[in-house]
Amino acid sequence: MKSCPRSIMTLVLFLVLSALAHAADAPFQTHRTQNIIFVMTDGLRWQEVFTGAEERLFKRQEAEKKDLDPARIAFWRDSPEARREALMPFLWHVVAKEGQLFGNQNKGSVAQVTNGFNFSYPGYSEVFCGFGDPAVNSNNKTYNPNLNVLEWLNNMKQYHGKVAAFGAWDLFPFILNVKRSGLLVNAGYEPMTFGKPTPEYALLNRLKQETIRYWAGEPFDSLTLETALVYLQREKPRVLYVSLGETDEWAHEGRYDKYLESARRADAALKTLWETAQSMRKYRGKTTLIFCADHGRGNAPEEWKSHGEKIDASKNIWMAFIGPDTAPLGERSQTDRVTESQVAATVAAFLGEDFSAAVPKAGKPISAVLAGGK
Numbered sequence: 001m002k003s004c005p006r007s008i009m010t011l012v013l014f015l016v017l018s019a020l021a022h023a024a025d026a027p028f029q030t031h032r033t034q035n036i037i038f039v040m041t042d043g044l045r046w047q048e049v050f051t052g053a054e055e056r057l058f059k060r061q062e063a064e065k066k067d068l069d070p071a072r073i074a075f076w077r078d079s080p081e082a083r084r085e086a087l088m089p090f091l092w093h094v095v096a097k098e099g100q101l102f103g104n105q106n107k108g109s110v111a112q113v114t115n116g117f118n119f120s121y122p123g124y125s126e127v128f129c130g131f132g133d134p135a136v137n138s139n140n141k142t143y144n145p146n147l148n149v150l151e152w153l154n155n156m157k158q159y160h161g162k163v164a165a166f167g168a169w170d171l172f173p174f175i176l177n178v179k180r181s182g183l184l185v186n187a188g189y190e191p192m193t194f195g196k197p198t199p200e201y202a203l204l205n206r207l208k209q210e211t212i213r214y215w216a217g218e219p220f221d222s223l224t225l226e227t228a229l230v231y232l233q234r235e236k237p238r239v240l241y242v243s244l245g246e247t248d249e250w251a252h253e254g255r256y257d258k259y260l261e262s263a264r265r266a267d268a269a270l271k272t273l274w275e276t277a278q279s280m281r282k283y284r285g286k287t288t289l290i291f292c293a294d295h296g297r298g299n300a301p302e303e304w305k306s307h308g309e310k311i312d313a314s315k316n317i318w319m320a321f322i323g324p325d326t327a328p329l330g331e332r333s334q335t336d337r338v339t340e341s342q343v344a345a346t347v348a349a350f351l352g353e354d355f356s357a358a359v360p361k362a363g364k365p366i367s368a369v370l371a372g373g374k
């Protein structure tokens, strides 16, 4: 080996040290994610996500009639693995192979809400703002006082006007404080009036008017999903947020069949959004998909219908991630606990931005799903 002049050795040392220093910031520096699609489905339990339908919650239990139960035919299988694949095929055939899932407590992976309330407004606020705020303690239509990560991104030049939120629930303009944030939020039965009018929006807006209002605060998920899909294809936002609500509504009504069907449809929505994005040059290979719930629910047989402060089990949730920066570790086991308060900073970190520097009390990014994470 030839001996090197001292100055070259110094230069090499300098380059090595700066590379190491750079690697220390890896989650914020080396990401490939340029866009985020973030989907939530309200109050879907981790038990169904990881083990599929629960037998005792099917309606027709009498031996001679139970095989006629359509929900049982659709979703009952002999093993938990087969049941969860029947319920959420995209999650288990694609995300569990190419991405990561947290929250299977049977395998030592715990995902939880930290706000203590275990219901929707405090949950979504924790997701977007990065912490549980004791003052955000109702589902009332009051404007959220806290900065949220969508607004924080939208206030940066490179994301301005490229962040959009679509929520089935009509509380989203309040949760995301549109009065202050100026975010594009289309929610509830509100017609889509942002951007250029299109025949698709016109049709969807008429359907929102003409379809029976089974729930006062939210339409069926299909209307919200399709509006978001039109927006995705036309406007190509860098951050698209979609919230579905039926899983929670049907559970409160004790309709396990419809609750399962809604979970199946939420999985199909995820597939549609993902495949649509992958078919577009702007998104292909540069987009991370995040999927989670705002709260869990109680245990079967009775408490599964509800959630809240008094139902401790409803603090348990689940989360899924897939994208170019997330190592394909699949269903995680024996992990550190992850929390809803980490989601905001994780969304930002995928894009190379540091939300917890802006909001110090926000939970830290989930490093396991970011570039270089394990």
Ligand SMILES: [Zn+2]
Pocket (backbone or CB within 6 Å): 043, 119, 120, 248, 249, 252, 307
């Ligand atoms: Zn609820």
